[in-house]
Amino acid sequence: MDNLVEIDNITFSRADRVIYDGITINVPKGKITAVMGPSGIGKTTLLRLIGGQLLPDKGDIRFDNNSIVKMSRGQLYETRRRMSMLFQSGALFTDMSVFDNVAFPLREHTKLNEDLIATIVALKLQAVGLRGAASLMPSELSGGMARRAALARAIALDPDLIMFDEPFAGQDPISMGVLVKLIRELNDALNLTSVVVTHDVTEVLTIADYIYILADKRVIGEGTAQQIRESDSELVQQFLKGKADGPVPFHYPAQKLEDAMFGAIS
Amino acid sequence: MNAIHALGVKTISRFAAAGRAALMLFGALFAIPRMKNVYLTVKQIYVVGVQSLLIILVSGLFIGMVMALQGYTILVDYGAEASLGPMVALSLLRELGPVVTALLFAGRAGSALTAEIGLMKATEQLSSLEMMAVDPLRRVVAPRFWAGLISMPMLALLFSAIGILGGHLVGVDWLGVDSGSYWSIMQSTVDFDKDVINGVIKSLVFAIVVTWIAIFKGYDCIPTSEGISKATTETVVFSSLAVLGLDFVLTALMFGIE
Numbered sequence: 299m300d301n302l303v304e305i306d307n308i309t310f311s312r313a314d315r316v317i318y319d320g321i322t323i324n325v326p327k328g329k330i331t332a333v334m335g336p337s338g339i340g341k342t343t344l345l346r347l348i349g350g351q352l353l354p355d356k357g358d359i360r361f362d363n364n365s366i367v368k369m370s371r372g373q374l375y376e377t378r379r380r381m382s383m384l385f386q387s388g389a390l391f392t393d394m395s396v397f398d399n400v401a402f403p404l405r406e407h408t409k410l411n412e413d414l415i416a417t418i419v420a421l422k423l424q425a426v427g428l429r430g431a432a433s434l435m436p437s438e439l440s441g442g443m444a445r446r447a448a449l450a451r452a453i454a455l456d457p458d459l460i461m462f463d464e465p466f467a468g469q470d471p472i473s474m475g476v477l478v479k480l481i482r483e484l485n486d487a488l489n490l491t492s493v494v495v496t497h498d499v500t501e502v503l504t505i506a507d508y509i510y511i512l513a514d515k516r517v518i519g520e521g522t523a524q525q526i527r528e529s530d531s532e533l534v535q536q537f538l539k540g541k542a543d544g545p546v547p548f549h550y551p552a553q554k555l556e557d558a559m560f561g562a563i564s
Numbered sequence: 565m566n567a568i569h570a571l572g573v574k575t576i577s578r579f580a581a582a583g584r585a586a587l588m589l590f591g592a593l594f595a596i597p598r599m600k601n602v603y604l605t606v607k608q609i610y611v612v613g614v615q616s617l618l619i620i621l622v623s624g625l626f627i628g629m630v631m632a633l634q635g636y637t638i639l640v641d642y643g644a645e646a647s648l649g650p651m652v653a654l655s656l657l658r659e660l661g662p663v664v665t666a667l668l669f670a671g672r673a674g675s676a677l678t679a680e681i682g683l684m685k686a687t688e689q690l691s692s693l694e695m696m697a698v699d700p701l702r703r704v705v706a707p708r709f710w711a712g713l714i715s716m717p718m719l720a721l722l723f724s725a726i727g728i729l730g731g732h733l734v735g736v737d738w739l740g741v742d743s744g745s746y747w748s749i750m751q752s753t754v755d756f757d758k759d760v761i762n763g764v765i766k767s768l769v770f771a772i773v774v775t776w777i778a779i780f781k782g783y784d785c786i787p788t789s790e791g792i793s794k795a796t797t798e799t800v801v802f803s804s805l806a807v808l809g810l811d812f813v814l815t816a817l818m819f820g821i822e
Contacts, residue, residue, distance in 0.1 A: 351691065351694060379697045382696065385691065385692055387688055389689050
């Protein structure tokens, strides 16, 4: 199968903390690939690595068979036009209306006239159900609407790859359902390739074609939704079922309680 | 031993920050200008320049008035109140205009620049620009830098101008100095190259320093509410100190050595 993104055995550390220790992830073209894992594992970092905002210590990251790691700044900016990222906060420009936000990448990167831009923006906003909200400012939108507006902006240039950073975090059930539906439909209708980074198990299992689970600096499980559900790895099962204790311990590493409390007396 | 280690760490991080600041400035200065950026710069001139007008004009007026009042009470003892005009004009053009404008600009516009860019960083807007293949240095930093550079010397000149009018109001209209001597002695004493141009050069240097500090502090801040508040404070403190220190150096270079 053709892969759009190949993360090849990378190691990445920030300050003295190792975040990834030799992980390999492939993102096949036209599919939705999910990356799951507990909070604080550095899932957003992974997207920044793919976007070339961070560089790995070791290993290679390829986008459409070109190494992101070895690219010059100019090439990297050229490549980024083919990818887009939906940030957790939406990251809409707060000094522009929804319309101008969606029109922004078109105005920056194309020479289309304003009439054509207005048509494209209307179509993109229609796709996410916000055509009526075009004149609102980002501060007037609810969290779910802001994320949908950001999604419209992300697809404005018809990218090959779209990366979702925690798209479901902090959403009410209806907004969540809308987003799940949008991600699946847009992926199929626009022939996109999607990478979804999240810790919302149920939603992801319904839409992802292939799933990677990260924990403890490496990939601890991968497969289709079915394979993940049937995984016999204790770690994967703890994550799926949300058990408080297991291979991922409940307690942050510390001295034994007995020693800490009574050590001084005895 | 630990103290030496800490000192070393601090020194290295300071130098690293200076390096990042220089890189940011070059990235902003040598970004290829486009028509769109001219529009963005004009918009920023409105925000940092035009919107600072009120505070600059009011401060200038009062400083001119106070100087005329203070100057008159001293000069009148020597019968030299006719020199009030050049006294007010020279102090404003050489020193107070550029310096006070820079201090006010740091408080009014510099802190706003830091907070704005810092919040854009905290809300991932800068990251998002990068991922959209738009260079934030070109799009966000450069227009603000140029706007500061263009606005401040103009504000300083306006500050001096209204200060001189304020001096006239108090000295001539209230205290009775002769209007003709106020203007004519001022005209014969103030040298365009030496006084006006040097004042503008000073102001230009302050503009570079204050805007650079403000933008860098925002761009380099820790993207949390605490980090932004610290960065904003540092902008005002560092730029005020830099302006006052540089003013002495510039004055020594311009007027000290005859």
